[in-house]
Amino acid sequence: MKKFLALILLVSVIFVSGCESTTSPVDSEDLDVSAEPLVIKEFNEQDVSVSVFNNNSAQAIDAVSVSSFDPFTIVGSSSQVNIPAGKRASVSFRVMAPSFGGVENTSILILSYASGIDEEGKPVIRTKAVPVQTVVLPDAKLQFVGFAESIDKLRAAPPVSTWETEKGENVTVKFSAKNHGQTTITGGSMYVLVDIENKLIGSNESINITEAMAKGGTSYTWGVKLPVLNDAPNGETDVYVNLMQGDYLIDSQTLVLKVKL
Numbered sequence: 001m002k003k004f005l006a007l008i009l010l011v012s013v014i015f016v017s018g019c020e021s022t023t024s025p026v027d028s029e030d031l032d033v034s035a036e037p038l039v040i041k042e043f044n045e046q047d048v049s050v051s052v053f054n055n056n057s058a059q060a061i062d063a064v065s066v067s068s069f070d071p072f073t074i075v076g077s078s079s080q081v082n083i084p085a086g087k088r089a090s091v092s093f094r095v096m097a098p099s100f101g102g103v104e105n106t107s108i109l110i111l112s113y114a115s116g117i118d119e120e121g122k123p124v125i126r127t128k129a130v131p132v133q134t135v136v137l138p139d140a141k142l143q144f145v146g147f148a149e150s151i152d153k154l155r156a157a158p159p160v161s162t163w164e165t166e167k168g169e170n171v172t173v174k175f176s177a178k179n180h181g182q183t184t185i186t187g188g189s190m191y192v193l194v195d196i197e198n199k200l201i202g203s204n205e206s207i208n209i210t211e212a213m214a215k216g217g218t219s220y221t222w223g224v225k226l227p228v229l230n231d232a233p234n235g236e237t238d239v240y241v242n243l244m245q246g247d248y249l250i251d252s253q254t255l256v257l258k259v260k261l
Contacts, residue, residue, distance in 0.1 A: 025116030028128035037133035042100040053088040100136040139181030164258040168230040174223040179213035187212040198237035234261040
């Protein structure tokens with residue numbers, strides 16, 4: 001009888017040892033994922049980081065990484081991190097932007113992670129889709145930026161970065177833009193804002209870039225006239241020349257304006 005019971009016990013041990021137990025994976029709803037809005041020029045590369053909080057109180061998640069971020073291209077591979085239960089970590093990766101013409105305001109980032117064990121004893125791979133605010137801008141730059149003698153003489157002399165004037169006078173700033181990207185920039189989609197930093201000296205003016213620019217194309221040389229206030233203090237102030245699309249800054253250069261006593 002004892003031998004029979006021992007045999008049954010041995011068979012039971014063999015049977016149990018031959019079966020893998022399963023562990024339920026952490027649900028994607030237990031992950032709190034956040035990312036800053038991504039603003040990037042077309043076909044440029046940029047480092048991105050997302051914050052992941054494992055809200056599960058009992059289980060860790062392993063090999064957390066970004067597997068896709070369409071329509072952006074992941075350059076190289078994403079970092080991989082293990083996140084204990086109730087802890088937060090960051091996942092970093094590098095992206096290259098597509099053409100600025102075909103990107104929606106929101107792109108979907110796919111986060112993958114390993115959690116739980118299946119019937120074969122292998123980790124269960126789960127994913128979570130995360131919406132990220134994305135803006136892709138034209139790859140345009142300012143050129144020939146500086147002060148000029150007047151609006152009528154924009155091409156009379158090379159631009160200069162420092163200008164001296166008197167109170168109550170007007171100063172002229174000239175510039176043009178060039179498309180360094182691959183996609184045609186439609187006319188009227190960008191503008192230049194020229195802004196005097198010290199508002200006791202002067203204010204700002206803007207002008208639309210009306211020319212369409214294909215790859216390597218340029219705009220005309222434009223100019224804006226900035227009045228210096230009659231009661232402006234003497235001294236220096238920066239003048240910012242900003243190439244804009246909507247509320248987004250594409251390029252910027254800084255000039256120096258000096259007001260005589």
